[in-house]
Amino acid sequence: MKNKFFAIDKLPQRCVDFWRILNAHIFKSKCYPLYVQYVITFRCNLRCRYCDYPSKQSAELDISEIYRLLDELIYYGMRKISIVGGEPLLIDDLPKIIEYLKKKKIFCNIITNGVLFKERLQDIKNIDLVIFSLDGDEETHDKNTVPGVFQKVIEGIELCRKNKIDVATNTVINSHNYDKLDFILEFSKKNNMTAMFQPVESFPLCPSTKIIDLLLEKEIIKKTYNYLIAKKRQGYKIAYSTYYLKTIASGEQFKQCKFAGRLFATILPDGKIAPCNPMIFKQDNWLSGKECGYINAMKNMPQFQCNGCFTAWPEINEIVSFNLKSLFENIKSFS
Ligand SMILES: C[S@@+](CC[C@H](N)C(=O)[O-])C[C@H]1O[C@@H](n2cnc3c(N)ncnc32)[C@H](O)[C@@H]1O
Ligand code: SF4
Secondary structure (H helix, E strand, C coil), X not given: CCCHHHCHHHHHHHHHHHHHHHHHHHCCCCCCCCEEEEECCCCCCCCCCCCCHHHCCCCCCCHHHHHHHHHXXXXXXXXXXXXXXXXXXXXXXXXXXXXXXXXXXXXXXXXECCCCHHHXXXXXXXXXXXXXXXXXXXXXXXXXXXXXXXXXXXXXXXXXXXXXXXXXXXXXXXXXXXXXXXXXXXXXXXXXXXXXXXXXXXXXXXXXXXXXXXXXXXXXXXXXXXXXXXXXXXXXXXXXXXXXXXXXXXCCCXXXXXXXXXXXXXXXXXXXXXXXXXXXXXXXXXXXXXXXXHHHHHHCCCCCCCCCCCCCHHHHHHHHCCCHHHHHHHHCCCC
């Protein structure tokens, strides 16, 4: 596949991005939301065992407020937006949002549990990428959700392939599935998809006792990630750089991301803005972009403290920090 990162028509855009990143390195007051996750709702039609999103309640932006949010983020440099939840397919206005983003040439993906995918497919066909949560084979996946969800995910992936929509999977590694990842690896190889993996995490503002039996010992994380690194070297399409996978395997969590809230950020359902998704569950005093403007809310973001996490954010932080080990492998995934 042609590497879109070096495409001539993208060159002006790359130069602007580089200039913005450089600016953020030099001036602490500079914020550009290059990459955004939008938690569009906390509502969900499932209750996965390890997930605390549906336990949170929040007001949600209406469509005119969402357009205002997108306009401001695009004006200040947004290139990619990932719409998550809760379950994003519960949002009636999702097609309007995707259409708007595509008109503005912004890369847009959703992360979904797949339950409503078939019935909403016609509405969202323009999307750049669909990421399905998939934790293992039928028995493993449905044990964490409810019976039938696995089949919906498989059907959703087939529909994406038929309709030429890019597709990937996200697997939360936990004590029930860490030794059963071959199913995901072989399935993604067969379908030529990228597989993303992330160890289950528990956060201070969540009822973490609920998932104590799912958490992984350091030794198991090390063994599992060394296995994934070996598979990546064999050619399996596993997301994230080998450098990042090795860091997770080493047991040393990344430190607080220097550019969280400055070059990437998370928007909450009510328009508050946090540095990243994990911080939604660690702190509760984020400013409302709806009330004071999104860039203003980024620039005046409350102080936060973090001991790192296992999500995609630390890798994004390494990329914008110009860590070459992370940057080179990820250039392939730039659109
Ligand atoms: C919060 S969900 C929202 C999107 C959608 N409802 C879904 O399940 O794909 C986004 C991703 O976060 C993952 N996730 C939820 N709780 C987690 C936890 N405690 N640790 C790690 N990942 C988690 C989910 O499995 C899912 O892949
Ligand atoms: S489907 Fe997604 S948001 Fe809903 S409970 Fe499961 S992981 Fe959480």
